[in-house]
Amino acid sequence: MVRRFSTLCLCVCAFLQAAQAHAEIQVGATSRVITPDPLLPISGGMGVPKPASEKRGELTARAIVIRKADVSVAIVSLDLLGFPSVLGDRVRAKVNRIPAANILIGSTHTHSAPECYAFPDGKGGHTGDLKYMDLVCDRTALAINEAIDRLQPAWIKIATGEAQGKIAYNYYAPDLYDRRMNVIQAKSPQGKTIATLVNYAVHPEVLGNAIGICSPDLVGPLYEQLAAQTGGMGLFMNSAQGGMVTADNRNLDQPKDTLRGYWHDARSWEECVRIGKLMAGEALRIVNDAPEQKDPALFCDSLAVRFPVESDLMWAVVTGSPLKYPHNDDRSITARINLVNLGTAQILTMPGEALPNIGFYLKRKMHGTQNLLFGLTNDAFGYILTKVDFHSFPRYDYISRTSLGELTGEILIDQALEFIKKSPMPDH
Numbered sequence: 222m223v224r225r226f227s228t229l230c231l232c233v234c235a236f237l238q239a240a241q242a243h244a245e246i247q248v249g250a251t252s253r254v255i256t257p258d259p260l261l262p263i264s265g266g267m268g269v270p271k272p273a274s275e276k277r278g279e280l281t282a283r284a285i286v287i288r289k290a291d292v293s294v295a296i297v298s299l300d301l302l303g304f305p306s307v308l309g310d311r312v313r314a315k316v317n318r319i320p321a322a323n324i325l326i327g328s329t330h331t332h333s334a335p336e337c338y339a340f341p342d343g344k345g346g347h348t349g350d351l352k353y354m355d356l357v358c359d360r361t362a363l364a365i366n367e368a369i370d371r372l373q374p375a376w377i378k379i380a381t382g383e384a385q386g387k388i389a390y391n392y393y394a395p396d397l398y399d400r401r402m403n404v405i406q407a408k409s410p411q412g413k414t415i416a417t418l419v420n421y422a423v424h425p426e427v428l429g430n431a432i433g434i435c436s437p438d439l440v441g442p443l444y445e446q447l448a449a450q451t452g453g454m455g456l457f458m459n460s461a462q463g464g465m466v467t468a469d470n471r472n473l474d475q476p477k478d479t480l481r482g483y484w485h486d487a488r489s490w491e492e493c494v495r496i497g498k499l500m501a502g503e504a505l506r507i508v509n510d511a512p513e514q515k516d517p518a519l520f521c522d523s524l525a526v527r528f529p530v531e532s533d534l535m536w537a538v539v540t541g542s543p544l545k546y547p548h549n550d551d552r553s554i555t556a557r558i559n560l561v562n563l564g565t566a567q568i569l570t571m572p573g574e575a576l577p578n579i580g581f582y583l584k585r586k587m588h589g590t591q592n593l594l595f596g597l598t599n600d601a602f603g604y605i606l607t608k609v610d611f612h613s614f615p616r617y618d619y620i621s622r623t624s625l626g627e628l629t630g631e632i633l634i635d636q637a638l639e640f641i642k643k644s645p646m647p648d649h
Contacts, residue, residue, distance in 0.1 A: 245289055245516050248407040249371035250416035250454045252283040253360040255300065256435065257335055257353050264302050264336035265430035267534070267623060270348055273333075274433045277490045278441030280334050282361040283456045285407070285416050286319070286368040287563065289519040293319045294561055295365050296418065296595075297326040298456045299357065300437040301337055303601025304328045306556065306572075307544045308337060308358055315362035318369050322523040325559050325570055326361070327458050327598035332426040333436040338601075341541035351543065375407040375415055377514045379566045381591045382507035386499045389423040391577065392465040393616050395482060398422060398577050399461065399584075402500075403593045404508040405566065407453075410515075414453030419443065419504045420593045422460035422580065424467040427493045434490070439468055442497025450505060458595045461571070461580025463604045464620045468496055517564025518648050524560075526572075526636045528602070529553045531626030535603060554625070556600045558633075560640055562647040565590040569637055572600035576620075579605060579630055586638055589647045606630050 256279045262270035280300040287294045295316070304326055313321040337357060339349035384402040391397040403420035425438035437444075440457050447455030470492045471484040530536045530552050539546045539554060548554050556572035567589030575583075575596055584592040604620040607630040612621045 246375055246377065246519060247288045247372040248285065248375035248415050249368040249373065250283070250285045250407070250456070251364050251367040251371060252281045252454060253364040254279045255282050255357050255360050256280040257350070257356070260435050261335040261350050261353055263333050263430045263435055264348070265332040265426065266302070267340055269342070270336055271430045272433060273435040276435040277493070278437050280435070280437055281444070282357065282364045283454065284361070284364040284368040285418060285456055286365065286372060287519060288372055292519045292521060293323060294519065294521045295319050295324045295368065296456065296458065297324065297361060297365060298458055299326065299328045299361065300331050300440060301328045301334050301357070302330060302332060303597055304337055305544065305546065306600040307546050308354060309599060311358040312361045312365070315358070316365045319365070322557065323521045324365065325561070325595065325598055327570070327595050328601060329425055329437065329440045329457050330459050330462070330597055331436065331438045331440060332424070332430050333428050333432070333434055333438050338538065339542045339544050340538055347543055373415070374410055376410060377517050377564055378406040378408065378508050378511040379514065379564055379591050380404050380508045380511035384421065384500070384503040384507070386503065387469045388496055388499055388503070389466055390469045390471070392467050398466040399580055402503060402507055403591055404504045405563065406508050408513070414451035416454045416456060417447050417451055417504065417508070418456045418458060419500065420458045420460055420595065421500065422462040422466050422577065422596070424462055424465070427468045427470045427496065428488055428490070432488055436490070436493070439493045439497040439500070442494040443500045446498045446501035447504070450501065455501070458598070460594045460596050461575040461577050462596060463574030464576045464606065464617065466577060470496070514564040514648070518562060520562040520645050522560050522644060523557050524636065524640045525555050525557055526632065527553050527555050528625050528629055528632055532622060532624060534622055535625055554602065556602065558637060558640065559599065560644050562589070562645060565648045566593060567647045568593045568595060569641070570595045570598040571605060571633065573597060573602045573605045575605040575630070575633070576607070576610060578610070579607065579634065582634065583637060587641055590649060605633055
């Protein structure tokens with residue numbers, strides 16, 4: 222009897238070791254609702270938020286944690302306009318099982334949620350709700366910690382493909398946008414989907430804050446469709462969508478200005494559902510035939526980058542917000558960018574809204590088989606454009622004023638390329 226028991230134990234141990242050898246990476250995922258109750262005014266950018274009288278869908282904080290050996294990375298997406306590093310650091314302080322520098326916190330950039338910048342109003346006050354910001358920080362930390370608790374062996378599928386259909390366009394120049402969608406899907410060795418991450422450049426502003434609806438916009442239906450079709454959690458990370466890659470909710474049979482190429486648009490929840498479901502379908506189509514990476518490498522590093530703040534408007538936010546944004550004596554701020562290698566993919570974060578041409582260039586210089594850019598991640602300091610685009614024509618006046626300065630894009634590109642050059646190569 223003892224010999225049979227010993228033999229059984231040896232067999233179980235051998236089975237577990239074999240399973241671990243084929244699933245050395247672990248993934249956990251979960252979400253928390255961050256919709257304010259009662260509703261708060263919603264923000265579409267700098268300026269006074271507009272009252273919200275109803276909600277469509279729930280605002281959420283979503284976290285995917287990836288662990289291999291002694292390397293852990295958290296990827297977090299918040300249904301917010303932006304989430305500055307001063308709040309991100311509050312979240313990181315509540316998570317002690319992952320290095321703070323390995324917690325990547327981005328925002329979907331919905332224009333139908335309360336603002337978390339606390340923009341100064343010029344009258345000694347600000348436009349944010351500090352208690353709501355505390356709630357977001359608390360629930361985001363809870364989501365990350367629970368994702369850690371849910372870590373389980375996983376296989377990874379990664380793919381890049383052109384998203385088909387009427388999803389996005391560039392409001393300033395309709396054809397100037399990146400049609401490529403990146404998808405990372407984690408599954409258990411038994412085939413159950415844990416999470417699907419969708420990386421794509423688009424403003425979730427079908428509704429906009431003038432409609433008076435608190436909503437994750439098109440991202441909500443994207444998540445619902447992913448969950449319905451896979452049984453796992455969805456997570457959206459925006460990309461280089463600045464200036465102005467937005468949701469394609471144009472009514473193409475209702476031109477507004479035929480000479481300049483502007484249309485009237487559909488600002489309805491039904492249009493959010495159409496685009497979100499289309500995105501989910503395209504993401505699953507793109508990743509469907511991707512090979513399973515059963516033992517992918519995992520690497521994460523970070524770099525502090527100093528950006529001068531030339532914009533008086535942006536400097537007023539940095540120095541006037543009650544959040545007390547960290548800044549340097551030489552009128553600059555320091556933002557963190559991350560570089561992550563996951564199997565055949567390479568991921569680079571950007572602390573704002575980079576214009577599409579910057580996105581195209583950086584992806585071309587990155588070293589992954591799949592190259593992902595996470596915009597509005599670790600910080601959200603306005604638009605990132607190159608010096609040749611800065612104040613180049615009237616359409617760029619607003620994005621130039623709400624950029625840190627003329628050299629922001631050049632600094633990001635130079636620092637990112639050097640960072641990539643010195644880092645390990647992803648799998649191939």
